[in-house]
Amino acid sequence: MTGDILYRLRGPAAGSGAGAHRSRDTGGIGVFRDHVPFWRHPDARRIDLRATLRDPFEGTVVRRFEQSRALEVWALVDLSASMRFRGAGATWDLVTELCIALARSATRIGDAFGLIGCGAGPELVLPASRRRGTADAVAARLRAMAPGGASADGLLAAATSLAGRRKLVVVVSDFRLPEALTGAVFERLQGHDVVPVAIEDGALGEGLPAFGLIELEDLEGGGRRRVLMRPSLRARWLAREAERRDFLRRLALRHGRPPYRLADRFDGDDFSRHLLGTAA
Structure with missing residues (x-):
């Protein structure tokens, strides 16, 4: 645990x-x-x-x-199909572990925890609660789900619904989203303390081979295909990943906090250091 x-x-x-x-x-x-x-x-x-x-x-x-x-802690979770990717780790397992830990930690000190899972719209809504069983409810609902949305546009409506008193809002996504959508979500969350958690996987980064056949699947409906990975293609891929991370970091810092990179395994102590501002 x-x-x-x-x-x-x-x-x-x-x-x-x-x-x-x-x-x-x-x-x-x-x-x-x-x-x-x-x-x-x-x-x-x-x-x-x-x-x-x-x-x-x-x-x-x-x-x-x-x-x-006391305050309210909310998790806004991307339910688009790319969130079920399995590589060096299982993306959805990481999301589930993170949200359970947040729910348990928040309710233990008297804070309320709520969660909104978003595909094309808000598809899973767990109202903020201080009940002891909140973490168990989060675990049961998330473990029963398999992300499959064609988009995560519902994040915008979810962000709008959190108007009111200042909250701690953890936005959990791989952020393989249109930049306009990501920017609009952050704008709607102005006034809250926003923590972006970027789910990543080593298999889509430095773990890519320099040369060889790899099989790719578009989890959002594009099917499977084989690609001949070569140094030039790998370099372009990694450059695009670096651009995506840089965009998210610049956007997040404009709204207060840098993004937290969650890759392959969840480490609660490391996440705590990030939230407390003591990360190395």
Whole structure:
């Protein structure tokens, strides 16, 4: 079993209930934040006598405390057919493992976890929940699915549906999508803390042979064909992959966070370091 995923929201949380994340809200309990005049925070229980006696303006001073809030964590998952690719690893198995770990980790600290799986439209919707069994529900639904959509256009509608309080949104895809669609999804998610997770496979990168016959299958309806791989074709392939990664990275950084590359196997500790901003 994968250990807990650790994460923090970029900026203050704005959830409706008490939780584990820093917020702008203040109150009578929590982590000490600052001293303010009584008229700004009229709570006689929090009067600081020492600070009041030291106040040069002879005012009454109270202590304010920072309230911690819960938040919603959402996974937007690409259900297009390319997400069932099997090479050095099994793409859908990686997605499933990641989402289960996120659901378990979020609900364990009092956050809510929700998931929307998208083909041409939103095809799988699990509303955000703090219930203990949320991770089990995610596991059951994802393990019963086989991505087969001809597109992932539903990501746009899913992103629009997440309007409201700031959320942590993990977008899980191989990002072999039209650039216009990818850009529009990020635009719709403005205001949230967006974490792109790019599912990749070594068999489609440096694992390609320099020379030889390989069999390719277009999982979105183009059928199978054999291709003679040669150095020039391999170089063009790798260059196109580099361009796709560079586009995603530049787009993601404009919206706050760099993409996380998930290839061949899922490592919860490595993903935690990425979310906490401590990756090497």
